Amino acid sequence: MVTELAIDLDAIAANWRDLRARHGGPTAAVVKADAYGLGAAAVAPRLHAAGCRQFCVAHPAEGAPLRPLLPDSEIIVFNGLWPGEAGFYVQHRLLPALGSLAEIAAWQAEAAREGRRLPAVLHVDTGMNRLGLDPGEVARLATEPERLDGIALRYVMTHLVSAECPEERLNNVQLDRFAAACARLPPAPRSIANSSGLFLGPGFRSNLARPGAALYGVNPTPGRPHPLRVPLRLRAQVLRVREVGAGESVGYNATWVARRPSRIATISVGYADGYHRALSGNGLACFDGEPVPLVGRVSMDLTTFDVTEQPAIGVGDWLELLGPAMPPDRVAARAGTNGYEILTALGRRYHRVYRPL
Ligand SMILES: *Cc1c(COP(=O)(O)O)cnc(C)c1O
Numbered sequence: 245m246v247t248e249l250a251i252d253l254d255a256i257a258a259n260w261r262d263l264r265a266r267h268g269g270p271t272a273a274v275v276k277a278d279a280y281g282l283g284a285a286a287v288a289p290r291l292h293a294a295g296c297r298q299f300c301v302a303h304p305a306e307g308a309p310l311r312p313l314l315p316d317s318e319i320i321v322f323n324g325l326w327p328g329e330a331g332f333y334v335q336h337r338l339l340p341a342l343g344s345l346a347e348i349a350a351w352q353a354e355a356a357r358e359g360r361r362l363p364a365v366l367h368v369d370t371g372m373n374r375l376g377l378d379p380g381e382v383a384r385l386a387t388e389p390e391r392l393d394g395i396a397l398r399y400v401m402t403h404l405v406s407a408e409c410p411e412e413r414l415n416n417v418q419l420d421r422f423a424a425a426c427a428r429l430p431p432a433p434r435s436i437a438n439s440s441g442l443f444l445g446p447g448f449r450s451n452l453a454r455p456g457a458a459l460y461g462v463n464p465t466p467g468r469p470h471p472l473r474v475p476l477r478l479r480a481q482v483l484r485v486r487e488v489g490a491g492e493s494v495g496y497n498a499t500w501v502a503r504r505p506s507r508i509a510t511i512s513v514g515y516a517d518g519y520h521r522a523l524s525g526n527g528l529a530c531f532d533g534e535p536v537p538l539v540g541r542v543s544m545d546l547t548t549f550d551v552t553e554q555p556a557i558g559v560g561d562w563l564e565l566l567g568p569a570m571p572p573d574r575v576a577a578r579a580g581t582n583g584y585e586i587l588t589a590l591g592r593r594y595h596r597v598y599r600p601l
Contacts, residue, residue: 246481246512248562249594251282252601253290255475259459260291262472266442267453272298274438274456276306276322281518281590282460282476286598289313291459300454304329308336318398320365324375330354334362339398343367343375345384348391355394363396366429370402370421371414379425386428397432399452400425407440407448408466419447439464443471462583463573470571476587477567477601478594480511482559485551494548495540499525506552509536511563514545518589519565520579523547527578529563530570532556536563568601 264271273296279287288299288310300320301307307319318339325333325340325347333340334354342348342364355362369376377385385391402422406412419436426434433451439458441448443465458464461474486508488494493501494508515521519542527538529549536557539550551557564570572583579586 245595249596250477252475255473257294259472271453274300276302277588280460280587307338311336341365341367352394361396366400368402368425370418382425399435400432401435474568478565479562480513482509500540509549509551516544517591522579
């Protein structure tokens with residue numbers, strides 16, 4: 245194997261315990277998008293062993309395969325109740341985050357068909373303007389509470405717009421809007437914070453925190469020291485080292501030209517592996533704690549590094565592309581994106597292994 249994505253499940257569990265202690269109350273694990281690329285089928289059972297009993301996904305089809313692995317846990321589907329799929333949610337005991345009067349009506353109808361109350365989450369929009377009940381819908385529920393008959397409200401949740409920006413006024417505006425909405429709805433446990441929301445202070449505490457990214461190595465406090473572990477390491481072996489003369493170019497479109505006789509190391513990783521093409525001419529790997537500059541274009545299956553300054557690097561040596569020494573946020577900054585996209589783009593061709601780093 246010339247690439248290896250090592251994932252440390254114990255470090256993910258340690259991150260979850262840290263976040264739960266910080267929250268001081270029940271804490272879910274968000275495992276949508278295959279646990280942000282790290283493998284929900286491995287991550288979720290490990291977090292269950294650590295004591296987690298609430299898991300969140302975005303799509304119903306992400307929840308269904310987790311059900312047999314987590315028989316006694318709540319599995320919440322953030323993206324709501326999808327048209328025509330209520331039976332699927334019931335079959336796999338998924339909790340839809342109901343975000344409109346239409347979804348509430350469909351879940352109520354499903355409960356009537358089943359002849360029992362069905363559990364669900366209510367999603368209140370407080371500023372995102374994507375999914376969730378708008379203020380008019382909350383008002384309707386307040387005056388027509390029978391719309392919730394047959395639905396067992398497990399949580400009322402909202403989602404923060406800018407939790408990673410502690411100075412952002414909207415954070416507190418959302419808290420106020422959420423409190424006002426909850427006052428009009430039947431009493432139920434509340435759920436507010438994502439990863440960064442857990443670092444905003446006691447006002448953002450709720451009955452269920454919902455961290456995702458911070459479990460997997462994204463810094464929930466950008467611009468401040470990373471408070472948790474980076475639980476993955478992506479490495480690639482050098483396939484070939486090429487001596488390139490001054491004036492010679494490397495890679496597609498000759499975007500990099502050697503100014504001096506250079507040594508170019510090529511690895512079997514490219515944008516088809518989710519290694520962003522935007523890193524062309526701007527990426528960094530790490531070898532023995534030393535930075536190694538990416539040169540030329542990232543191509544579909546290969547990427548090139550200038551190892552002139554590291555004569556020790558040869559064929560078979562491992563360059564670290566992502567890991568504790570090269571955290572997702574650092575790579576993201578160079579690619580013009582965020583750590584979330586770096587993780588969720590991690591390719592299917594990497595050889596994944598679950599072990600301590
Ligand atoms: C993705 C998501 C989360 C987790 O957010 P992180 O920033 O990854 O911690 C929480 N709640 C909702 C509704 C989400 O969609």
